[in-house]
Amino acid sequence: MKILFATSECSPYAKVGGLGDVIPSLAAALEQMGHDVRIVLPKYTSINYVSKCEVVGDPMIVNMGYGTEFAQLLRTKHGNIPIYFIEFNRYFDRHGIYGELGHGYHDNWERFAFFCRAAIDMCPFINWAPDIIHTNDWPTGIIPALLSLHSKPNILNGTKSIFTIHNMAHHGYASKDLLRFMGLYEHYWHPFAMEACGSVNVMKGALQFASKITTVSKTYAEEIKTAEYGCGLDDVLKYRAKDLVGICNGVDTDVWNPAIDKFLPKNFSAQSLGGKKICKQHLQRELGLANGLNIPIFGVISRFFHQKGLDILCNILPDVLKNMNVQFAVLGSGDQHLEWRLKDIMSRFGGQISVWIGFDEQLSHLIEAGSDFFVMPSRYEPCGLNQMYSMIYGSLPIVHATGGLIDTVDNYNELTGVGTGFIFNDLTDSALYNTIGWACATYHDRPEDFEKLRKSAMKKDFSWSKSAKEYERVYLAAIGKS
Ligand code: ADP
Ligand code: GLC
Helix, strand or coil, X not given: CEEEEECCCECCCECCCHHHHHHHHHHHHHHHCCCEEEEEEECCCCCCCHHHCEEEEEEEEEEECCEEEXXXXXXXXXXXXXXXXXXXXXXXXCCCCCEECCEECCCHHHHHHHHHHHHHHHXXXXXXXXXXXXXECHHHCCHHHHHCCCCCCHHHCCCEXXXXXXXXXXXXXXXXXXXXXXXXXXXXXXXXXXXXXXEEEHHHHHHHXXXXXXXXXXXXXXHCCCCCCCXXXXXXXXXXXXXXXXXXXXXXXXXXXXCCCCCCCCCCCCCCCHHHHHHHHHHHHHHCCCCCCCCCEEEEEEEECHHHCHHHHHHHHHHHHHHCCCEEEEEEEECHHHHHHHHHHHHHCCCCEEEEECCCHHHHHHHHHHCCEEEECCCCCCCCCHHHHHHHCCCEEEEECCHHHHHHCCECECCCCECCEEEECCCCHHHHHHHHHHHHHHHHHCHHHHHHHHHHHHCCCCCCHHHHHXXXXXXXXXXXXX
């Protein structure tokens, strides 16, 4: 099959969260299965690979509802995968991807609507007719509606769309002007199309028009059909239930593999854990934490966002640090209030907790490798990648029982000594405090169990091949060949 991934993030060019990791690794797994896979994303200013890019022809026409625009198409290769960039400076010559300093750009709907149309118009421009356009979250969520237009390029007459929900919480709202902007007719302004509560809801449109819908874990696929997790679109998802599939994300084991990770001072594996101690000592030194191989380190790497439940962690951190002999290594940025709270805790418990505000790829690898535990108290988590990375790196995850966290972590059973992490059911201060205490007690009082859990976690198979086969089945069903 010919498969075009349309995305707002793709590592190593543009990454804010897990979407950036998922796209290139899923694409590579599908390519290895023999498919012709390509990726298109906006050419943000932050992408400085331009020198390796070739310019594809003259500027191409982008058919907007109000008239034509011209965008430059650029092309490079990531492994065997062709990557196309849409260069259009009015919208993408900015420092951020979605915004700056914690604020989204006011014209995000215009920027990504334009990108969607450009991704469509790119296909005749490069004379390539994908069987599938695989769209991801609201920034590419107008593509399914555009493919439903009679006026789409002829080359796309047989093309089907897949919409993957990476996060139900961001819908992409726009005023009705979006329809005219995109050349979508008046009848798209309808509750059974894109209208919701007097606005255009891009995610809703994607859920209505996509040939098939996927989301990134089996549990989340069930959760989002409920009012609690559906963010107001649970009825649409129930209506489309037979076209909705949960497929768990995998891990790119070329990038996240402690045996070959170039960011680590020393590599290690389940068979040879010596390097992990060196990583722990290095982490303590780098972050100004007190020396001590016997003090368990709890890692946190996260966007600071309501979803991630770090406010709950902040509520209990002072007591944890006072009452338990533990250290915390925290990396992330986002909500300023959370940044301040964490910094304040660091100022009171120096040597025991380090808080690094920012985005730092190298440090994220070192924290996974040097920690003993990894904390993810997410309110909801469509899949989550960090808990998988942490298991592969021998840091046992402590997670709230939600979404992909349930599907990927096996709760420690004290009777059998089996498991790969610690799961708590209620997202409360006391549940999180007690679970951190449980992990800490396991570390100190049942070291054989701790080592057994660590080895089981490191041996878990999160490679993409199984999930890529599931996506292949969805694509075949979409084009009527299943
Ligand atoms: P989400 O996509 O909701 O943020 P995931 O767990 O799926 O959560 O993926 C997060 C990805 O972003 C991981 O690769 C993680 O290491 C990375 N990440 C998040 N915050 C930072 C940061 N401050 N510095 C480096 N990497 C980060
Ligand atoms: C989203 C979700 C996260 C998921 C990632 C990649 O950002 O919050 O749970 O792992 O997308 O699918």
